[in-house]
Amino acid sequence: xxxxxxxxxxxxxxxxxxxxxxxxxxxxxxxxxxxxxxxxxxxxxxxxxxxxxxxxxxxxxxxxxxxxxxxxxxxxxxxxxxxxxxxxxxxxxxxxxxxxxxxxxxxxxxxxxxxxxxxxxxxxxxxxxxxxxxxxxxxxxxxxxxxxxxxxxxxxxxxxxxxxxxxxxxxxxxxxxxxxxxxxxxxxxxxxxxxxxxxxxxxxxxxxxxxxxxxxxxxxxxxxxxxxxxxxxxxxxxxxxxxxxxxxxxxxxxxxxxxxxxxxxxxxxxxxxxxxxxxxxxxxxxxxxxxxxxxxxxxxxxxxxxxxxxxxxxx
Numbered sequence: 001x002x003x004x005x006x007x008x009x010x011x012x013x014x015x016x017x018x019x020x021x022x023x024x025x026x027x028x029x030x031x032x033x034x035x036x037x038x039x040x041x042x043x044x045x046x047x048x049x050x051x052x053x054x055x056x057x058x059x060x061x062x063x064x065x066x067x068x069x070x071x072x073x074x075x076x077x078x079x080x081x082x083x084x085x086x087x088x089x090x091x092x093x094x095x096x097x098x099x100x101x102x103x104x105x106x107x108x109x110x111x112x113x114x115x116x117x118x119x120x121x122x123x124x125x126x127x128x129x130x131x132x133x134x135x136x137x138x139x140x141x142x143x144x145x146x147x148x149x150x151x152x153x154x155x156x157x158x159x160x161x162x163x164x165x166x167x168x169x170x171x172x173x174x175x176x177x178x179x180x181x182x183x184x185x186x187x188x189x190x191x192x193x194x195x196x197x198x199x200x201x202x203x204x205x206x207x208x209x210x211x212x213x214x215x216x217x218x219x220x221x222x223x224x225x226x227x228x229x230x231x232x233x234x235x236x237x238x239x240x241x242x243x244x245x246x247x248x249x250x251x252x253x254x255x256x257x258x259x260x261x262x263x264x265x266x267x268x269x270x271x272x273x274x275x276x277x278x279x280x281x282x283x284x285x286x287x288x289x290x291x292x293x294x295x296x297x298x299x300x301x302x303x304x305x306x307x308x309x310x311x312x313x314x315x
Contacts, residue, residue, distance in 0.1 A: 003270040004263070006103035010096045011261060014079045014125070015088040021049025021125050024099065028053060031106040039152070041124070046143035048078065048126035050152050053102045055109075057281055060118035061157060067117030070280050071158030072273055073234055074098025074122065075165040077140030078129020081256045091129075091140035091255035093166035093247040093266060098123040100270040105277070117281025122153045131256045140255035146221050146230060154237035160280060160287045161238065162273055165231040167246030168253035168260070172212050172228065176262070178269040179209035181244035183288045184218055184235045187303025188296060195285040196243060196276065203272045211246050219306060236307050241287035245269055 021038035035054035059065035074094035130141040183190040200208040218232045231244040279285035
């Protein structure tokens with residue numbers, strides 16, 4: 001398990017009532033990552049610390065090259081739900097994997113393995129997030145509305161995006177480990193990427209598990225329409241292809257549940273993201289077929305109009 005140590009380090013770091021963006025930034029800088037930004041965002045129900053980590057590649061845009069940039073987004077409401085719940089919550093999975101990816105890429109650089117392209121990792125740190133009612137299990141909330149977070153999570157430099165989110169509280173994808181979604185680009189739900197399936201299967205040694213997302217899942221929050229969770233919402237802010245990396249379980253687990261941090265699942269998801277980063281920034285992994293996408297749009301038109309009904313809402 002090549003990323004186990006980094007996952008455990010991320011868990012230990014986030015499992016604290018005192019964790020904040022400054023503490024996380026210091027840990028990242030100790031690891032040799034210099035391009036780390038922290039912004040405190042405040043709302044009616046508290047605050048969270050948004051973090052952006054930029055890891056330059058050998059031939060990436062930051063170095064004047066043309067290698068593609070991968071975005072890794074750790075989506076969540078909060079890493080904790082204090083004072084209602086004590087300890088790290090299930091919903092922290094997105095932040096754990098995002099930070100574990102940053103730690104792993106930093107360690108790779110230290111040992112001479114530098115990716116071709118840049119990687120931009122974003123997440124946020126809130127140890128005392130609120131909860132909101134949802135079926136079949138409660139959602140984690142956030143002190144900040146989802147679109148304020150999304151506007152920062154998605155960077156215009158990202159050419160493709162992996163959106164990581166705890167997806168244990170649902171009735172349609174019940175497997176231990178993690179699953180990936182079809183690619184979403186500008187409102188179109190496209191076929192599952194063959195290249196991503198190949199990476200999934202080499203990482204896990206098992207058949208790929210796919211999240212059966214629907215049109216409801218990609219509509220903006222704030223409409224009252226059911227969503228499996230917010231894993232696909234980043235597409236609203238970008239023209240880049242977005243694929244969800246869902247941390248899953250065989251039984252519905254509430255986002256605010258503690259004692260539900262499944263290390264093996266998180267390690268496998270982290271390893272998947274790292275392998276995608278290696279292949280994508282080298283031009284060896286496609287999130288979608290560009291020619292087929294052009295044909296779809298020519299035949300049936302664009303789906304960007306889904307963005308028109310965006311409403312500000314709490315996560």
